[in-house]
Amino acid sequence: MLNGNLLPPESETERLAILRSYRILDTPPEPAFDDLVQLAARICQTPVALISLIDDRRQWFKAEVGLGVRETPLDRSICLTAMVQAGLTIVPDLTEDPRFAHNPLVTGEPNLLFYAGAALRTPDGVPLGALCVFDSVVRDLSQDQSVTLTMLARQVMALLELRRTIADCDAKVETSRQIEQRQTLLVRELHHRVKNTLATVQALVGATGRSTGSFDEFNHSFSNRIASLAKTHNLLTEDYWQTAPLREIALNEFKPFDESLQPRFMLIGQPVELSADLAVPVGMALHELTTNAVRYGALSNPTGHVRVQWNVDEVEGTRKLHLEWREVGGPPVKEPQHRGFGSTLLQRVLPMQCNAEVEVQYTQEGLRFQMSAPLVERRLVPFY
Amino acid sequence: MNQPANSRPLVLILEDEALIALNVQDELQDAGYEVAGPFSACSAALEWLRTTTPDMAILDTTLKDGHCREIALELSRREVPFLIYSGYQEDQQHLSDFQHIAWIEKPVPSGTLVQACQQVLVGSL
Known part of the structure; x- marks a missing residue:
């Protein structure tokens, strides 16, 4: 696990299990999440906005605007750092920050310079990733933009929770459907078997009587x-x-x-x-x-x-x-x-x-x- | 029926529960019938029907190789009367287009089948 150096390995295994429980990774784009990154980009007036989820070897984007990819390797992830920080992480000039100055997204195309990210945390406080915005100029966020980005991150998390609840319900419905199907089969089989057994017993009476x-x-x-x-x-x-x-x-x-x-x-x-x-x-x-x-x-x-x-x-x-x-x-x-x-x-x-x-x-x-x-x-x- | 007075009517039995089939066979033979089969699969009964036509038939609805519908159609084509001896009520839907089928639900008291056969042969069932 590449991110093991930021989080203790045992809690990282647990964190990944929690992330998987949302059954979100590698799902197709959904309008509700797309709208939230569009909102983040508009409010912060940035060309790039992402919902980034930190998997064990990659960051995967549930929604993105302005970057054009659905995932990158973890060594390019700034959200990995942001998600373990308390509150909002703002880096006005990535080239000035030793943690990110050598990031290929900073040194090469698309030459990103500004980063702001709000951690996506479960109700228990487990970090899953971040809602973040990038710009290609050195800049900052206003107070309003900072507060709104944080609120939008909570909205992303609320959607993820809702989605998981629905997925759990679907799984339960599917299980009870299977149980019901099995029960119907068994009842039908039982009915046939009883009828057959009675007819068999009757035949046994006849056959035993004859002999x-x-x-x-x-x-x-x-x-x-x-x-x-x-x-x-x-x-x-x-x-x-x-x-x-x-x-x-x-x-x-x-x-x-x-x-x-x-x-x-x-x-x-x-x-x-x-x-x-x-x-x-x-x-x-x-x-x-x-x-x-x-x-x-x-x-x-x-x-x-x-x-x-x-x-x-x-x-x-x-x-x-x-x-x-x-x-x-x-x-x-x-x-x-x-x-x-x-x-x-x-x-x-x-x-x-x-x-x-x-x-x-x-x-x-x-x-x-x-x-x-x-x-x-x-x-x-x-x-x- | 234009049967010679001393003839033993030939009854085809289609039934895949062997014990039941043998019991029906014994009952009919004791009552003076000839038995064709018992056949435990539709395919075997159809094969036999290629060369012979029985006086009547007793059919179970669900056999090892499927539903008895094809046999019922073939018998109807030859105007051979038959009765259904089955435990599966829901199988009735497969034969809903046949009119006035004698339907006997398993199991029945001894003697009932023989009596039903007599009625089928004189055309009153």
Whole structure:
């Protein structure tokens, strides 16, 4: 920071942050500020007037008359000196002042000789720059001109304050608009999801009814399916993006085996977030697989275990989830005679719902299930 | 309808919620209907319609690849009756120019869809 030698560096960092908070630097000219420099030039009868704001390596002019540039490097700035002085700074002959005698604006074109500047200070007294006038002759300001220039500087500051207040309000309005938009999206999504969930539950009643023999059996299977569905919905709702981590979905199903002395399951795979379109069917599939393993497979005896392994790869811009469920150490399995809801879900629902390729194998070791499905990348809520 | 007495009416199902689709399929098949599909995308249903015309159709409004409007237009062109089975009330606006559409809002009590199909086929819905 070139101006560090005039101000202590730590307060200069703070000052620059305050200057930036006005969001004024590099904005286009505005008539209200242009009028104020015109007024300053007319009242002081000078050819040049500027609203100069001191940035870290330059002075930038919000408005100027008679100079023809929007900024200069800081080594040419006289306002940098003026803004840290109390009151009005008047230099009748710049060539006579050792601080400015070698300034290129003084020694060369436009050969400025006279300077008067009133500091622009925030209500807390932090200097941002100056409203200043230049002339190419040696001269002074009258009492009236001095007082008016000081008042105009306060007007510049009042405008800057107003501008900042409006910018803050705009930012707040924008934020609440975004929040409102997100809320509308979520309410609509919630409505759809509730309707869909009810229709899904209804379909589950039908499907469970078709594949169970007694009311007790129906009640048991059905309530467990609903409980599993509810857990997946919990995970989806907890997350800002309305996605659920695959690992957590699987852990929900394996919770009863958490405390077992012998490890009953292994989950191997990178963190992957599933959107509702995939999380719900995959959660249901894992539930059916677990239920089946507890009744007939690797979790039906004390020694078996389940290995769930997944990975994600990308083919032609589409990310695909590959998931494998492998049971080891259970009793020998064979292909069931009767197709229950579980196999309907795995072999018909998953392909239809998730565009999944699935394979179910009854191997010597135990059941093996594999699926590959494209990840749904649609973001439900906006990013901000 | 000039159906042979022993024929099973062919119903096209367009529905992208697989569980719901399979349940509708089961219900209809149990009631003596033939089912085409269920199709989870409009494109798949259109492809099937290139070679076959069903006796009627059950359409969900919003599918994975968009709104069912194109299917509804194609069915109307062939004078195939259809009913809409949807949970999305606001989708009605996309079909506002179709007159007298049978609109059934998800979910409905079991048996309602089969009953509605019978009515659609005799032209009273």
